[in-house]
Amino acid sequence: MKKNMLVTGPTNGIGKETALALAAQGHKLFLLCRNAQAGKLLCDEIAALPGSQPAVLMVADLGNMDQVRAVAETFLASGAPLHVLINNAGVINTERLVVNVAETEQEQMFAVNYLGHYLLTRLLLPRLLETAKKDNITSRLVVVSSDAHALFCKGMDFDDLNHSKKFSAFKVYGRSKLANIMMVKELAKHVDKNLLQVNCLHPGAVSSNLGVNNSHHWYSNILTFILSFFFITPAKGAATSLYLATEDIDTQGEYYYRCKIHRLKPWAKDEATQKKLWDVSASLLNLAE
Numbered sequence: 001m002k003k004n005m006l007v008t009g010p011t012n013g014i015g016k017e018t019a020l021a022l023a024a025q026g027h028k029l030f031l032l033c034r035n036a037q038a039g040k041l042l043c044d045e046i047a048a049l050p051g052s053q054p055a056v057l058m059v060a061d062l063g064n065m066d067q068v069r070a071v072a073e074t075f076l077a078s079g080a081p082l083h084v085l086i087n088n089a090g091v092i093n094t095e096r097l098v099v100n101v102a103e104t105e106q107e108q109m110f111a112v113n114y115l116g117h118y119l120l121t122r123l124l125l126p127r128l129l130e131t132a133k134k135d136n137i138t139s140r141l142v143v144v145s146s147d148a149h150a151l152f153c154k155g156m157d158f159d160d161l162n163h164s165k166k167f168s169a170f171k172v173y174g175r176s177k178l179a180n181i182m183m184v185k186e187l188a189k190h191v192d193k194n195l196l197q198v199n200c201l202h203p204g205a206v207s208s209n210l211g212v213n214n215s216h217h218w219y220s221n222i223l224t225f226i227l228s229f230f231f232i233t234p235a236k237g238a239a240t241s242l243y244l245a246t247e248d249i250d251t252q253g254e255y256y257y258r259c260k261i262h263r264l265k266p267w268a269k270d271e272a273t274q275k276k277l278w279d280v281s282a283s284l285l286n287l288a289e
């Protein structure tokens with residue numbers, strides 16, 4: 001069955017390989033991009049693939065909640081079904097940057113990697129469920145997280161969610177990816193797994209634009225060049241996203257690596273924190289818990 005799939009951050013790296021592979025399989029792609037020009041080029045690339053369907057461009061910066069709401073509303077108003085949502089976009093910043101979220105200042109990595117995706121997921125959740133019922137299938141939510149949640153942090157810090165007191169790039173990035181996992185875990189407790197399968201993943205250490213696209217330091221380019229010899233390609237990095245989006249799996253709330261369930265650190269499994277993060281996020285975004 002050809003499905004409707006929405007991918008965030010498809011203009012580079014893992015997301016681009018994910019989108020191209022799904023489009024080549026004939027699925028209809030909805031591409032949430034922050035850069036309209038890069039998004040149009042990707043639509044053209046998809047159009048040139050044999051057997052592909054025209055892709056739909058959705059332009060929004062995931063750190064801008066008004067833009068996330070606007071693209072979600074446009075999508076919902078179009079009446080299009082949604083079978084698969086892939087939350088892939090992400091950034092690493094070497095310095096503390098901030099965005100405005102409902103009159104509050106939020107650190108940008110937390111906002112883009114987590115909050116924007118939380119909002120998008122909450123807004124599109126009813127459509128994922130409706131589509132599952134209508135087409136008698138199980139919809140999927142695939143969230144690209146990272147082992148950075150295990151390496152660089154040991155839990156959330158609710159007293160300083162926007163990292164205004166202390167900023168350490170890898171710790172902040174790790175917490176944003178931990179938040180991705182916690183959202184999946186919390187959602188998995190509440191949705192009917194026959195209607196929606198919710199899982200997350202670590203793609204591996206991938207040679208991509210991560211850490212380069214938001215940094216203007218000359219050394220990030222050199223570092224990325226050196227690491228590219230040790231890291232896997234974006235195409236290999238996309239394998240687990242593609243597996244969770246398309247293969248016949250029956251798991252709920254699991255964390256995958258190399259297409260297999262992967263062990264989580266205890267702090268990622270803390271149910272009270274998962275619930276608290278869900279509620280704090282809802283309150284920040286003026287959504288019902």
Ligand SMILES: NC(=O)c1ccc[n+]([C@@H]2O[C@H](COP(=O)([O-])OP(=O)(O)OC[C@H]3O[C@@H](n4cnc5c(N)ncnc54)[C@H](OP(=O)(O)O)[C@@H]3O)[C@@H](O)[C@H]2O)c1
Binds near residue numbers: 063088147204205
């Ligand atoms: N690379 C790794 O080793 C690695 C390891 C573990 C997890 N991950 C995760 O894998 C995912 C994909 O990363 P990648 O390595 O493929 O990085 P990438 O090559 O930098 O691609 C990231 C994508 O996210 C988009 N994006 C960035 N900021 C955005 C924003 N504010 N709003 C909307 N889209 C935005 C980028 O758009 P532009 O094209 O406009 O920059 C790009 O399309 C991320 O969630 C990352 O945390 C990566």
